[in-house]
Amino acid sequence: MFFYNFGVVEVKKGTLNLTDGFSGGYSDSGGIFNVSSGTTALNFVDDGYNLQGGTKFLGAGRSRVVGKVMVDGVVTTDHPTLTDGSLELAGGTLVGNSGAVLMGPGLRWADGTMQGVITIGNGVAGHQSLLTILGTGTKYLTGVTLNNKGVVDVIGSGNIAGSQGAVINNSGVFKARSDANFYYTNFNAGNLPSFNNLGTGYFLKGNLTSTSTTTTFTDYFAFNNYGDTAVTGAATLELTEGYSTNASFTVNNATSHLDFKGSAPISDPLFEVSLFYLEEGTKFLGPGASRVLGTVQVAGTLTAAGGSTGKLEIAGGIFYGNSESMLSGNGFTWTGGTLGGEVTVKAGSTFNISGDSAFIDAGSLINEGAVIWINNGPIYGYNGAAIIMTASSATMAEGRSITATPATFRSSRTLAHSNWAREQPAARSPLTAILSRLQPACSILMSMASMPAQSSTSFKSVPMFESRAPSTSSRSKASCLPSQIPRLPSRSSRLVRL
Numbered sequence: 001m002f003f004y005n006f007g008v009v010e011v012k013k014g015t016l017n018l019t020d021g022f023s024g025g026y027s028d029s030g031g032i033f034n035v036s037s038g039t040t041a042l043n044f045v046d047d048g049y050n051l052q053g054g055t056k057f058l059g060a061g062r063s064r065v066v067g068k069v070m071v072d073g074v075v076t077t078d079h080p081t082l083t084d085g086s087l088e089l090a091g092g093t094l095v096g097n098s099g100a101v102l103m104g105p106g107l108r109w110a111d112g113t114m115q116g117v118i119t120i121g122n123g124v125a126g127h128q129s130l131l132t133i134l135g136t137g138t139k140y141l142t143g144v145t146l147n148n149k150g151v152v153d154v155i156g157s158g159n160i161a162g163s164q165g166a167v168i169n170n171s172g173v174f175k176a177r178s179d180a181n182f183y184y185t186n187f188n189a190g191n192l193p194s195f196n197n198l199g200t201g202y203f204l205k206g207n208l209t210s211t212s213t214t215t216t217f218t219d220y221f222a223f224n225n226y227g228d229t230a231v232t233g234a235a236t237l238e239l240t241e242g243y244s245t246n247a248s249f250t251v252n253n254a255t256s257h258l259d260f261k262g263s264a265p266i267s268d269p270l271f272e273v274s275l276f277y278l279e280e281g282t283k284f285l286g287p288g289a290s291r292v293l294g295t296v297q298v299a300g301t302l303t304a305a306g307g308s309t310g311k312l313e314i315a316g317g318i319f320y321g322n323s324e325s326m327l328s329g330n331g332f333t334w335t336g337g338t339l340g341g342e343v344t345v346k347a348g349s350t351f352n353i354s355g356d357s358a359f360i361d362a363g364s365l366i367n368e369g370a371v372i373w374i375n376n377g378p379i380y381g382y383n384g385a386a387i388i389m390t391a392s393s394a395t396m397a398e399g400r401s402i403t404a405t406p407a408t409f410r411s412s413r414t415l416a417h418s419n420w421a422r423e424q425p426a427a428r429s430p431l432t433a434i435l436s437r438l439q440p441a442c443s444i445l446m447s448m449a450s451m452p453a454q455s456s457t458s459f460k461s462v463p464m465f466e467s468r469a470p471s472t473s474s475r476s477k478a479s480c481l482p483s484q485i486p487r488l489p490s491r492s493s494r495l496v497r498l
Contacts (some may be wrong), residue, residue, distance in 0.1 A: 035061030077106035121150025162193025184220030251288030304331030
């Protein structure tokens with residue numbers, strides 16, 4: 001039976017179940033559902049109810065979507081407190097049609113599926129809307145565009161699964177306070193899902209009994225940062241793939257972590273590499289550390305001021321640059337993993353090297369500032385790897401050992417406390433496996449400036465070195481420049497960037 005509501009429906013006792021029909025759409029005063037108390041309920045139980053513009057949900061009770069409900073226009077919730085919601089997606093499907101906007105503080109998502117285009121709030125000050133995502137059940141984003149212009153608060157541990165090109169666009173405030181994972185489901189069903197942060201994303205410790213929380217965007221669910229992403233409390237945010245452009249990552253204390261964990265190459269020919277792109281204008285802020293643990297490609301200038309104002313640690317995985325990749329500030333540390341392509345330490349900046357060992361594979365670390373070795377861990381060079389000192393102010397101090405197989409060290413400046421040995425390490429960097437599928441073998445011109453004799457500097461004989469004055473065009477004579485190496489392929493290439 002069809003149920004049409006153009007006036008006011010009050011549920012004062014028991015439960016009202018509705019199947020087909022619609023509400024609102026004729027006047028701002030029509031289509032009101034008032035569920036008066038917490039012991040009463042209104043359920044949309046079938047596959048055909050339509051909430052049109054002007055529909056309002058009032059009262060202390062809960063209206064629940066357990067069937068299929070379509071939304072056209074602005075639908076409002078108005079609950080006396082923020083602890084309960086007056087409209088809850090509780091296991092059915094909520095479909096947003098043209099102009100679907102959910103307003104008010106009483107929106108909840110405990111289970112079920114979102115489809116279509118749905119907007120939370122209108123972005124107008126004083127008209128804040130809140131969607132609370134709770135419960136342990138998995139929530140499904142199926143081809144939906146979910147635009148948040150209000151506040152989304154994830155407090156439940158249930159995962160969020162995206163498919164068919166689902167997109168979350170956050171231009172408001174998005175808070176995650178649980179161990180929920182964002183992941184791709186229903187493989188081979190359309191484009192990959194993504195989260196676009198254009199506003200503020202907070203990832204923080206749970207507010208219940210948890211001592212720490214970890215929010216993970218797994219392989220195939222991209223996280224694209226164009227605003228400010230902050231991690232605070234005993235919380236960890238794990239990202240595998242996506243982009244960051246003219247944006248910031250803020251890690252607010254030592255117990256917080258932001259980890260880039262893109263995987264190494266996999267065998268699937270359609271999805272070659274899972275990696276994160278750090279592009280022009282990306283800043284790392286706060287006293288906590290952001291860590292590279294997987295595959296990251298850099299294009300543009302990254303800023304990490306150092307100390308309590310911003311840190312980026314290359315702790316593992318692959319850090320891959322090109323001719324535009326610049327590190328600005330004193331907050332960069334290399335403790336492990338592989339450098340590839342071309343990475344430049346800008347003048348006035350500091351790059352600290354520590355850890356047990358590190359690798360440069362088919363790439364160059366170009367120092368225009370200061371590179372400081374902190375402990376005895378060696379650096380292994382592969383496939384024409386180079387460490388290049390270029391600026392008059394460039395320094396490299398407290399050096400230990402560099403192992404070449406083959407590699408080159410070029411400098412027109414003073415090198416103190418380091419030696420260069422030709423040895424074969426037992427392991428090979430994983431970056432070689434990627435580059436071998438992208439390009440033919442490259443040979444970088446081996447040139448080495450005359451170095452001033454110092455009693456503290458010892459160089460073993462390496463046949464590839466040519467001891468001669470530096471040439472201003474020496475880097476351009478390479479048969480395969482780092483800037484010519486193509487961008488690493490990514491599953492994210494199937495995503496539509498903003």
